[in-house]
Amino acid sequence: MHDQEHLEDRTVLLVRDAMDRASADLPPLPDLAGPALAEGRRRKSRTRLAVASGVLCLAALGTAGAVSLTGGGHSAPAPPAAATVTPTASPLPEPVHIEPTPGEESMADLPDAERTRQENFQQQAVGVLQELLPEGIGTVRRTDIDVRQYQVTKGGKKFVLIFSVRPHDASRSSKPCADVKGVVCKTATLPDGVEAEAITMPMDSGEVTGTWVAFRYGGSDVSLSLDPDAASNTSAPVTNDQLLAVAAAPAFLDLVRIADEQPMEERQSSVPAG
Template sequence: MPEADRRDSLLVRDAMERTVEELPPLHDLVPAAVAQGRRRRARARLAIAAGVVCVAGAVVFGAMMLPGGGDGDTTVRPATSGTPSPHESPDPVRKQEPEPYRTPVHIEPTSDTERAMADLPQAERERRAEFQQKAAVLLDKLLPDTVGLIRPVDLDVRRYQGETEDGKVFTIIFSVRPSDARSGTRPCPDAPGALKGGSCERGTLPGGIEATSYRVFSGTAETMATDVQFSYRDSVVGLTINQDEKAKASAPVTSEELLDAARDSRFLDLVRYADEHPMEERQTSVAGG
């Protein structure tokens, strides 16, 4: 560097040093910069964490808003093919829920009624068979277990049978028959001993329907059958549990148990269906008979 330039440089440095000496001392910037960097890094982490929480919360909230989210009462179920009218009365014969199938007891037609049913159109036979399936399952629920497993008889829409594990078989008659008679109930006899050791009870079903239940000796002097009868609209209704004559066993159901079964709304639904869609021939009253 030339001497003149070197001298000018020294003068400039001297002037700068004097100027700096008049200023207060500078702080150490390194610790402050490190602290500021740590704070920024912490704030960045908090922001990231908050974002993750928000996203997770949005996912959970969205899942809760979807149908069937995490609770047994709100399980997602497939939509049905059609929505029934709110004013449409349920059909007890054609329900959506599958019921256990009871293999019918097959009989060879021996009476005119059985032969007539064997000759029915296929659609009508299927309708009656479906009714019998529903009736068999329901009677199995309403009657005591001692009656056994109840199965329909295939060529007699009124007939069923209860089969116990020890081999007893109880014939069951469930009849809803159109009738011109004014009443399907038989009054209990007033004379003492008229039933010869049997019994008669009266009961009232829903809607004020009067019903009569008999428990009487049947078949032999050792076995008894139990039945209940009443009128429903244009039909006479009867439910009878007969004895097992071979096993010499009485019907294992009391009059009160049979009246309780007849009071059940599901049983009356079946009666209503059979009254509106008859499956038996009309019973006509005979003058003077």
């Protein structure tokens, strides 16, 4: 999990130390085998990527490398019209089944009405993400483990996609993007002046990268990320610019607005850094 190639770089050491200390409180991986063990490692990698975003991403627009995707200049989104999750008339396609690890809950544990609401939202998200992600990236499917988790599959490779909209955690704060070897950060202004931060960084062995974009919308923290495929040692097939373009698309922001007004996730608990 650690990239040993850059131990001589003091900044890398600081960043990795922050990620290690943040992920230290995660429960130890159970004694699993095969796919279950690989899934546990991928889940811990996703946590490290989210923690790293708080350490590495730019705090404000105007720093070097910032770009504007729209002409918006407002400090917050305009009050949106009422949004709803559109029920699906026909049966939903079967999701990718992910077996919960011991003690982990899945969507199967939800009350029937809530599970149906989340599944309908997932299916709408699948259509939007399939349309907006780069052409040829692969097939986007929902999973049955969590409303925020999806899977992108192409040529036998499987990339975990996370689309999360959860109530804002005021205790979390962004810090200036560090100039760390192998890490690429970028910011952009989305419609209504919403500031987004994107990051591509080494994950797993350090030889592959994952890509992540995040922003604040209404009362929610929003993130969209794509992990590498650990089995084939393949980096996530998207760039910062491509995920920022997805985040700026009206269809994607409509999904965000729905999830902001009708939350499906609980507030993120901050992970202590010390």
